[in-house]
Amino acid sequence: LADRISLATLNDATLDDFAAALDGIFEHAPWVAAAAFEARPFATVTALHDAMMQAVLIRAHAEQIAFIRLHPDLAGRAARAGTIAPASVAEQAGLGLDQLSDEEYLRFERLNTAYGERFGFPFVVCVRRLTRAAILDAFERRLGQEPESELKTALAEIGYITRLRLAEQIEGPGAPTVTGQLTTHVLDIHGGGPAADVLVELYEIGPAARSRLTEVVTNADGRTDEPLLFGAPLRMGTYELIFHVGAYFARRGLDLPPQPFLEHVPLRFGISEPEGHYHVPLVLTPWSYSTYRGS
Amino acid sequence: LADRISLATLNDATLDDFAAALDGIFEHAPWVAAAAFEARPFATVTALHDAMMQAVLIRAHAEQIAFIRLHPDLAGRAARAGTIAPASVAEQAGLGLDQLSDEEYLRFERLNTAYGERFGFPFVVCVRRLTRAAILDAFERRLGQEPESELKTALAEIGYITRLRLAEQIEGPGAPTVTGQLTTHVLDIHGGGPAADVLVELYEIGPAARSRLTEVVTNADGRTDEPLLFGAPLRMGTYELIFHVGAYFARRGLDLPPQPFLEHVPLRFGISEPEGHYHVPLVLTPWSYSTYRGS
Amino acid sequence: LADRISLATLNDATLDDFAAALDGIFEHAPWVAAAAFEARPFATVTALHDAMMQAVLIRAHAEQIAFIRLHPDLAGRAARAGTIAPASVAEQAGLGLDQLSDEEYLRFERLNTAYGERFGFPFVVCVRRLTRAAILDAFERRLGQEPESELKTALAEIGYITRLRLAEQIEGPGAPTVTGQLTTHVLDIHGGGPAADVLVELYEIGPAARSRLTEVVTNADGRTDEPLLFGAPLRMGTYELIFHVGAYFARRGLDLPPQPFLEHVPLRFGISEPEGHYHVPLVLTPWSYSTYRGS
Amino acid sequence: LADRISLATLNDATLDDFAAALDGIFEHAPWVAAAAFEARPFATVTALHDAMMQAVLIRAHAEQIAFIRLHPDLAGRAARAGTIAPASVAEQAGLGLDQLSDEEYLRFERLNTAYGERFGFPFVVCVRRLTRAAILDAFERRLGQEPESELKTALAEIGYITRLRLAEQIEGPGAPTVTGQLTTHVLDIHGGGPAADVLVELYEIGPAARSRLTEVVTNADGRTDEPLLFGAPLRMGTYELIFHVGAYFARRGLDLPPQPFLEHVPLRFGISEPEGHYHVPLVLTPWSYSTYRGS
DSSP states (O other), X not given: OTTOEEHHHXXXXXXXXXXXXXXXXXXXXXXXXXXHHTTOOOXXXXXXXXXXXXXXXTSOXXXXXXXXXXXXXXXXXXXXXXXXXXXXXXXXXXXXXXXXXXXXXXHHHHXXXXXXXXXXXXXXXXXXXXXXXXXXXHHHXXXXXXXXXXXXXXXXXXXXXXXXXXXXXXXXXXXXXXXXXXXXXXXXXXXXXXXXXXXXXXXXXXXXXXXXXXXXXXXXXXXXXXXXXXXXXXXXXXXXXEEEHHHHHHHHTOOOOSSOSOSEEEEEEEEOOTTSEEEOOEEEETTEEEEEOBO | OTTOXXXXXXXXXXXXXXXXXXXXXXXXXXXXXXXXHTTOOOSSHHHXXXXXXXXXXXXXXXXXXXXXXXXXXXXSHHHHHTOSOHHHHHHHHHTTTTSXXXXXXXXXXXXXXXXXXXXXXXXXXXXXXXXXXXXXXXXXXXXXXXXXXXXXXXXXXXXXXXXXXXXXXXXXXXXXXXXXXXXXXXXXXXXXXXXXXXXXXXXXEOSSOEEEEEEEEOOTTSBOSSOTTTTSOOOBEEEEEEEEHHHHHHHHTOOOOSSOSOSEEEXXXXXXXXXXXXEOOEEEETTEEEEEOBO | OTTOEEHHHHHHOOHHHHHXXXXXXXXXXXXXXXXXXXXXXXXXXXXXXXXXXXXXXXXXXXXXXXXXXXXXXXXSHHHHHTOSOHHHHHHHHHTTTTSOOHHHHHHHHHHHHHHHHHHSSOOOOOGGGBOHXXXXXXXXXXXXXXXHHHHHHHHHHHHHHHHHHHHHHEESTTOOOOOOEEEOBEEETTTTEEOOSOEEEEEEEOSSOEEEEEEEEOOTTSBOSSOTTTTSOOOBEEEEEEEEXXXXXXXXXXXXXXXXXXXXXXXXXXXXXXXXXXXXOEEEETTEEEEEOBO | OTTOEEHXXXXXXXXXXXXXXXXXXXXXXXXXXXXXXXXXXOSSHHHHHHHHHHHHHTSOHHHHHXXXXXXXXXXXXXXXXXXXXXXXXXXXXHTTTTSOXXXXXXXXXXXXXXXXXXXXXXXXXXXXXXXXXXXXXXXXXXHTSOHHHHHHHHHHHHHHHHXXXXXXXXXXXXXXXXXXXXXXXXXXXXXXXXXXXXXXXXXXXXXXXXXXXXXXXXOTTSBOSSOTTTTSOOOBEEEEEEEEHHXXXXXXXXXXXXXXXOSEEEEEEEEOOTTSEEEOOEEEETTEEEEEOBO
16 A cells, blocks of 8 residues: 555646546546546545546436446456456456356356346446355346436446545545444353353355355453454355354353254344444353344 | 053053063063063053163163163164164164165264274164264264263163153053154244244254255244144254245335345254253344244 | 123114113213114124224214213213213222322313313223323323314224223123233243243332232243233233342352342333233343343 | 552652551551561552552451451441541441431441441441442341351451552552443344434432432443443442333334333343443343343
């Protein structure tokens, strides 16, 4: 991040420098930066992004559609061939969308074709905000929308994409929150205190398979030292936490049956706001548990 | 069950008829029925079983071990060859122990060998009370026991086996409870009432795989019309209920995100008392749930 | 209840006998029974009541108001003087409305006057469905309604009053549910089973004071042998259950501090549907508890 | 607190200055400071206190009893007459023990007499750690102890008293925690987020009456800006939080009955560790709630 440009520098830049600094944030659309240039100075990075988005949102539908058409297909031929914008390459690669099996590639191709025929522009989604399974879900759900709603959705996704790019390239006050966090807490209401040293696994749940993202161990306060996906973006999708509570209660020396009522407790939940805070605690005894979306 | 003999008939029978009627309850041990004969009449089927077990329990350890030795290996060569007692055949077949893969057969063979070397008698377990995975767990756990404890455990298992056989063959008052039940209840504390029409799946969880046992739909009271494994024995083991609550809340018309917090809620729990009542309710909102072992 | 008339008898009765049998159900309104007579025969007691109410509901507003005017003031001069219909006397006496303090009498008088001035008819409420505190709440709330809504509410209350009277005097199939029930259940999720021998007190909560209605002790299943107000009507109002859990955990021999976290657990709740089933369980450990409106 | 002496100053002081600085911490026992002087320097205030207590704990029982005898009776004649140590005066006055009714005074006098007869020394308790009701409970409970246990309890109480006094008079690293805190959190699992603007009252519960300590309103995170008894010591005793949830749900615009299931939710709990953190959350819907001792 050493090469980030400061907001103050941008505010003082000439139009050429301003446009050059923001090149690539909105793909193939230098007019966006040019329009935003008029609104200087910006108090916050968020205000700069709002001004850039505004330049898009005031256009007529036909112009917006023409603008969206400049985006590449998701996981499409261009991505395979590597002939898309460098930022798009990195974003799609983060989910492995550049390395699909032939079967997956065909599924995306079918969806891309159906979507293009229905709406006249490619499917745009901010891939850093979703798991692979959630992208496919969104793809199918959005195929069923009315064209006008879908146009709004596509522009909102461009808003997410460009906000993330801007936050990476420009430093300054009022940077947007670009990722939320996932935390947990294990409270033992049998013993009357936090449950320490509980192994917790985190899985991402796909339609056919699950993949293990991380494992952590609770500290003396029953929490984890860092949020659960610290350092990686939180993505819209379905997750499962597995708490190894049988081993915990065994260490406490409770007299439980060899086949205890609770051994591995799964909590399966969806994340729909990747910028939000998801606190998913486990309040438990050897004979019960509860969870909730906390704050 | 038309051929069951009544306890009254047994109470009035000659020694020969009494012994004939109880032949096969305790394998290869006609002396058990002969000893119990002395204690007639029996007020209940349970009292008859107690008297028969007593005949075993008063014997010296060496005699008890000789008696246990007459039982076949579990999933062993004799079971494969079909040369074990008919009741044993049926019991082992109920879990598919007569149709193991070569790999599973070798695992059982290794365990049988280790067990026989350590204790001097075959591994006896009441297979109708356990899932296949629970049998392997129990096998490994019991291998680690002290010989005296293991002798007690083996005789207790013979108690379970013979109690089940007796309950099937003798009718009369005071029949022992031979199987418990599993029930659930879905309560929607967002709406303030029972959750009807919720699809609930039940799985048995093995070490490597899970198998789907049944699916039910909750009725207007949020319960199921029958217990969840009605008609089959409840077995010691690990289970998972999956509640399809996303579809339920969608039908209620709540304004939830496309990726709801709760879509499929898994409750994973162990059953250690196959004769007990396991009530495993789900108390839920779109943002929380709790469960407990109820009654 | 030996003198109840059967629905079958009513269905075969002459108009005179029919009207005589139903005299007093709708106060001072023999035309109600006469109108219902035309709709014979009735398959259920509820159908008979529906027909009688229909005779009222089809009238013009002016006639309905004239009909309501024939009802006595609640806790008014007539009730004090004993010059109201016998059924009204008993109903008002059930709440002690015939024995008010001077202060309470004045409060009712003020409300009666204000209500009469606003709506032109006396305040009618089915007193058997409410606690005294709930009646005062309802009185004040209804004073704020629009006249048309209040007319509907008053007729609905007459519906409740006459339904109860009918259920007492006529026997036959399809009798309406005239009272709900209140049940509880104490589940100890520390021990993993029902909590037996827990003392539970039930209070009615008024604005200034609380009155103790009953106390019960949980049985081996953690429930009470009878619903909590068995034999008395469930009334709309505010209630509190107090569970003596400190003594229960002490008997279990748990090592808890001299000042335990939970000693007496109060659950305070409102009943708004006196014909409903209110199941209010307590799921607890020494360090936690939860409750919900169950079913 | 401007006059507090620093631990560094104490560590460098002469015996006379050291003893003078600590005068009054242990009542009428200058030998305690003198003994501790030998153990200088102290890294922490807690280490200083430990050294002072050690000087007491190594004495023979008879000497310890003689030392305890120098303490005044609780709420006794001396306290009424004002002839006790200044620190004691302030501590007893904090609970109003200097202004008892005649009846309360007689009850304390009876307890003081019985205690003195049984143990040969006055009842000592760290009054800043208990509510008035909890002091009476502790008095009665300790009267039933064995003399040896009670001697230990009395010395432990002197430990609490002197630790508080020391923390007030000496500043430096490692000051002991002298008071815990009480916090709450209201989570609305119907709406899926924190419940803001909920009025919460806190009461102290005595055997006969309750007294209102404070009221707060939850902030946007469902918490309170300060702990609930911020600025005052947390005392062992029984408390009740009353959450005004009916008004909260009404503001959310939910369609609930005029007599809602939950209007004022009481959570009654005991505090046994005045130095601990008591987090007592309310997790609620209009139809349910739960609480637990959190962390």
